[in-house]
Amino acid sequence: MQIEKSTFQFLKDLQKNNNRDWFTENKPTYVKAQQNSKDVFAAIHHNLQMHDEIEKSKMMRIYRDVRFSKDKTPYKSRFANSYSRLGKSLRGGYFICLEPQNSFLAGGFWEPNKEDLFRIRKEIEMDASEIRGILKDPTYQKHFGNTFESFGELKTAPRGFDKDHPDVDLLRKKGFIATKKFTDQEVLSEDFVAKVDESFIALRPFFNLFSDILTTNLNGERI
Numbered sequence: 658m659q660i661e662k663s664t665f666q667f668l669k670d671l672q673k674n675n676n677r678d679w680f681t682e683n684k685p686t687y688v689k690a691q692q693n694s695k696d697v698f699a700a701i702h703h704n705l706q707m708h709d710e711i712e713k714s715k716m717m718r719i720y721r722d723v724r725f726s727k728d729k730t731p732y733k734s735r736f737a738n739s740y741s742r743l744g745k746s747l748r749g750g751y752f753i754c755l756e757p758q759n760s761f762l763a764g765g766f767w768e769p770n771k772e773d774l775f776r777i778r779k780e781i782e783m784d785a786s787e788i789r790g791i792l793k794d795p796t797y798q799k800h801f802g803n804t805f806e807s808f809g810e811l812k813t814a815p816r817g818f819d820k821d822h823p824d825v826d827l828l829r830k831k832g833f834i835a836t837k838k839f840t841d842q843e844v845l846s847e848d849f850v851a852k853v854d855e856s857f858i859a860l861r862p863f864f865n866l867f868s869d870i871l872t873t874n875l876n877g878e879r880i
Contacts, residue, residue, distance in 0.1 A: 694736035
């Protein structure tokens with residue numbers, strides 16, 4: 658199972674013709690491209706279930722909510738899917754986005770609630786060595802570099818934390834996300850689904866550590 662060239666061509670054409678008239682005229686092409694992407698997302702889901710427990714898989718709608726957006730184009734020029742891990746003990750989630758010249762996968766903790774974020778920050782404050790160990794791991798670095806992405810960071814340490822803490826760069830983060838980009842050529846290759854799974858497997862030490870943090874207190878006792 659792989660992404661077809663025609664699927665990416667549809668997305669490229671949509672980028673240039675993002676209006677309802679064009680979309681309506683090309684609806685049959687959209688349906689084929691959507692199904693191709695859905696099949697690939699299903700194959701990725703199948704692979705994930707071989708080594709993780711997934712509670713929910715959700716394909717994002719192509720229709721944009723423009724009510725509160727400055728960008729009034731009606732459609733997203735991408736296909737994307739999220740995978741949620743099972744239950745309270747297996748935290749974190751996976752994400753994949755297929756878009757010409759902007760394809761990527763991600764995994765981690767996008768917008769943790771305030772309780773979870775506070776617990777992670779307290780762990781960092783007490784001892785960030787295990788978290789730093791993830792960032793230094795060769796397998797993690799091969800796929801994701803040596804950092805966590807975050808959709809938004811504080812300018813200084815959060816309230817109640819030392820602004821001169823040696824790990825303030827981690828304390829400032831509002832989320833903890835690993836990301837990996839793909840070229841169009843990589844997305845269209847026959848082994849793309851396998852490459853995605855290889856990267857998702859590389860996330861497990863990260864997920865395992867953060868799941869452990871979020872299900873224990875600072876003494877390491879289960880909560």
